[in-house]
Amino acid sequence: MIFTELSLPGVFLIEVERHPDERGFFARTFCSAEFEEQGLNPAIAQCSISFNVRCGTLRGMHYQAQPYGESKLVRCTRGAIYDVAVDVRPDSATYCRWAAVELTGDNGRLLYIPNGVAHGFETLEDCSEVFYQISRPYEPQAARGVRWDDPAFGIRWPIPPQVISERDRSYPNLE
Numbered sequence: 001m002i003f004t005e006l007s008l009p010g011v012f013l014i015e016v017e018r019h020p021d022e023r024g025f026f027a028r029t030f031c032s033a034e035f036e037e038q039g040l041n042p043a044i045a046q047c048s049i050s051f052n053v054r055c056g057t058l059r060g061m062h063y064q065a066q067p068y069g070e071s072k073l074v075r076c077t078r079g080a081i082y083d084v085a086v087d088v089r090p091d092s093a094t095y096c097r098w099a100a101v102e103l104t105g106d107n108g109r110l111l112y113i114p115n116g117v118a119h120g121f122e123t124l125e126d127c128s129e130v131f132y133q134i135s136r137p138y139e140p141q142a143a144r145g146v147r148w149d150d151p152a153f154g155i156r157w158p159i160p161p162q163v164i165s166e167r168d169r170s171y172p173n174l175e
Contacts, residue, residue, distance in 0.1 A: 105129075
């Protein structure tokens with residue numbers, strides 16, 4: 001795996017190293033020892049998927065309040081997404097900044113989002129599926145979110161969002 005830290009401390013793009021042969025290829029998408037070497041949380045307590053029927057579906061921006069903060073490893077297994085991380089750590093030098101990458105079923109890339117960073121994505125194709133590996137079980141009372149269009153972030157989404165849940169539309173601005 002190739003780890004590249006993005007502009008937000010602790011947020012990593014992870015590219016798999018494919019080993020092709022006549023059958024196709026083999027690639028590792030997770031190794032706890034390699035995650036620890038990079039200073040990343042290797043714990044996996046829960047795995048989830050989200051299936052999104054329509055292009056332009058926006059989910060986010062989500063995080064868990066302390067002491068239930070979680071790290072996520074996100075991979076698009078089918079279709080394509082524009083995956084966004086927003087730094088909501090008040091003591092961070094990159095507070096309110098964001099970073100984004102395109103994850104697709106074809107490119108096999110992953111995004112690691114550390115504790116204290118909000119996460120969301122927009123689908124770029126119909127029938128996109130996203131697979132999450134999460135460091136701790138979901139705690140409903142700790143679920144938090146901020147608006148996907150908060151001017152404090154200025155996220156540039158690639159297409160106008162078409163589908164957003166009522167919950168995600170109702171999140172407040174950060175400030």
